[in-house]
Amino acid sequence: MAEQEAHTEGTIATGTTERVDRSRHAALLGTPLLVVGVALAASNLRPAVTSMASVLGEVRDDLGASPAWASILTAVPTICFGLAAVAAPWLGRRLGTARAIGLALTVLTAGLILRIVDGPWVVLGGTFVAAAGIAIGNVLIPAVVKESFPHAVGRVTGIYTAALAAGGGIGAALTPPLESLLGGWRGAVGAWAALSLAALVIWSFGARHGSVDQVRPATTERRRSVLRSPLAWVVTAFFGLQACVAYVAMGWLSELFVSEGIARTDAGLMLAAVNLIGIPLSFLIPPIALNRTSQSGWIAGLACCSLAAVIGLAVAPAAAPWLWTVLLGVGMAVFPLGLGVIALRTREVAETTDLSAMAQGIGYLVGAGGPFLFGMLHAATGTWTASLTLLGAVIVAEMLLGWVAGRPRFI
Incomplete structure (x- = not known):
C-alpha cells in the first residue's frame, strides 16, 4: 500500500522522516532461498576486482598505460565503494532492500561490460560503475542478514563472506586461463558479467517480502547520528x-x-x-567469534597472521611464497568479523544500515589510499620494501583499533 505513513530512518548525518511504501519495506523473509540469494549476490562482489588484478600486467601493456594508471585502477574500486556506499541507505529506503540490491547487480553487470569496450579511461570508468553496484550490495546485505536472520547472524554472515571469498578466488584463478581461451584479457574480464546477470535472476526469485505487519515500527524521535559516536568512528577506522x-x-x-x-x-x-582460504574460515570463525561477548582476541590473532605474511614478503618473498600466501589468507579472514561487529555494536536494523554505510563509505575511502600508495612507492623506489613496511604499519593499527571495536558495547 503506497505512501501510507511517515517513517523515520536516520541517515548518516541526521534523522529524516520520509513517506515510504510499506509493502516494499517489510522485512525480507528469512527463507533458505533468501540465503541462496544472499550467497549468490555476495559471490559477485569481488570478481570485478580480482579478475582485473590477475591480468593487470597484460592489460597495462595492451593499453600502453603507465604505472600511475595501474595504481589508480587498483584504487578505483575502494574509492567507489566509499562514495557509492553513502547512497545505499537512501536507495534502500526509496526502493526497498530487494529492489536496491537488484539494482546493484544490474549496475555491476553494466560496468563489467562497459570496461572492456575501449581504452584506458573507459576501463577506469567501467570499473567505477561496476564498483558502484558492488558498494550498494556491500552496505545493504549486512542489514538483510541482521533483519531477516536475527538469531543466526554469525552463521549467515559466515555463508555470505564465504561466498564473497569464493567469488574473489575464482575470479583470480580462472581469469588467466580464460584469457588464453577467449583470445585476450577483454573476453576473460568481461566474462564475469554472465555471473552477475545470473545472480540478478536468482535474487529476483529469492528476495521476497513478508507481511506488511513486519514493517519496522515508525518512530517520531530523531536518532542520534552515528557520526557523533566515538565507537562508530573506531569501527569505521578498523574496517577501513x-x-x-x-x-x-x-x-x-x-x-x-x-x-x-x-x-x-x-x-x-x-x-x-x-x-579461497577465507571460505572454510568464514564458515568456522564467525559463528564462534560473533557469538562470544568479545571479538577482540580473534581480531588480534588474525591481524598477527597478516603481519607475519608481510614480514615474510619483505624479507624473503620467493623463499616460501605459499606460506606467505596462506598466512595472508588467514589474516584476511578478519573481514567477516569487520562486518559482524557492525551488526553487534548496534541495537536496531536502521542503526545497522547507518553504521554499515558509515564504516564502508568512509572506511573504503580510507582503504583506497592503500593500493595507490603501495603501487606508487614501488614505482618510486623500484623495490617492494617501502611498500611492505607501510602495509605492516597499517596492520598494526588495524590490530589496535580492532581490539577496541571488538569489545562488547553499543554505539
Missing part, C-alpha cells in the same frame, strides 16, 4: 584499515610474485588462494 590490507593484496600480490620470478599462472593461483 582491514579493507586497505585486503585491496593491497588483491591488487598487487600477483604482480609482486611475478616480479620475484614466479610464473604468472602460479601467481594468479596464489592470489586465488588468498581469497
Whole structure:
C-alpha cells in the first residue's frame, strides 16, 4: 500500500522522516532461498576486482598505460565503494532492500561490460560503475542478514563472506586461463558479467517480502547520528584499515610474485588462494567469534597472521611464497568479523544500515589510499620494501583499533 505513513530512518548525518511504501519495506523473509540469494549476490562482489588484478600486467601493456594508471585502477574500486556506499541507505529506503540490491547487480553487470569496450579511461570508468553496484550490495546485505536472520547472524554472515571469498578466488584463478581461451584479457574480464546477470535472476526469485505487519515500527524521535559516536568512528577506522590490507593484496600480490620470478599462472593461483582460504574460515570463525561477548582476541590473532605474511614478503618473498600466501589468507579472514561487529555494536536494523554505510563509505575511502600508495612507492623506489613496511604499519593499527571495536558495547 503506497505512501501510507511517515517513517523515520536516520541517515548518516541526521534523522529524516520520509513517506515510504510499506509493502516494499517489510522485512525480507528469512527463507533458505533468501540465503541462496544472499550467497549468490555476495559471490559477485569481488570478481570485478580480482579478475582485473590477475591480468593487470597484460592489460597495462595492451593499453600502453603507465604505472600511475595501474595504481589508480587498483584504487578505483575502494574509492567507489566509499562514495557509492553513502547512497545505499537512501536507495534502500526509496526502493526497498530487494529492489536496491537488484539494482546493484544490474549496475555491476553494466560496468563489467562497459570496461572492456575501449581504452584506458573507459576501463577506469567501467570499473567505477561496476564498483558502484558492488558498494550498494556491500552496505545493504549486512542489514538483510541482521533483519531477516536475527538469531543466526554469525552463521549467515559466515555463508555470505564465504561466498564473497569464493567469488574473489575464482575470479583470480580462472581469469588467466580464460584469457588464453577467449583470445585476450577483454573476453576473460568481461566474462564475469554472465555471473552477475545470473545472480540478478536468482535474487529476483529469492528476495521476497513478508507481511506488511513486519514493517519496522515508525518512530517520531530523531536518532542520534552515528557520526557523533566515538565507537562508530573506531569501527569505521578498523574496517577501513582491514579493507586497505585486503585491496593491497588483491591488487598487487600477483604482480609482486611475478616480479620475484614466479610464473604468472602460479601467481594468479596464489592470489586465488588468498581469497579461497577465507571460505572454510568464514564458515568456522564467525559463528564462534560473533557469538562470544568479545571479538577482540580473534581480531588480534588474525591481524598477527597478516603481519607475519608481510614480514615474510619483505624479507624473503620467493623463499616460501605459499606460506606467505596462506598466512595472508588467514589474516584476511578478519573481514567477516569487520562486518559482524557492525551488526553487534548496534541495537536496531536502521542503526545497522547507518553504521554499515558509515564504516564502508568512509572506511573504503580510507582503504583506497592503500593500493595507490603501495603501487606508487614501488614505482618510486623500484623495490617492494617501502611498500611492505607501510602495509605492516597499517596492520598494526588495524590490530589496535580492532581490539577496541571488538569489545562488547553499543554505539
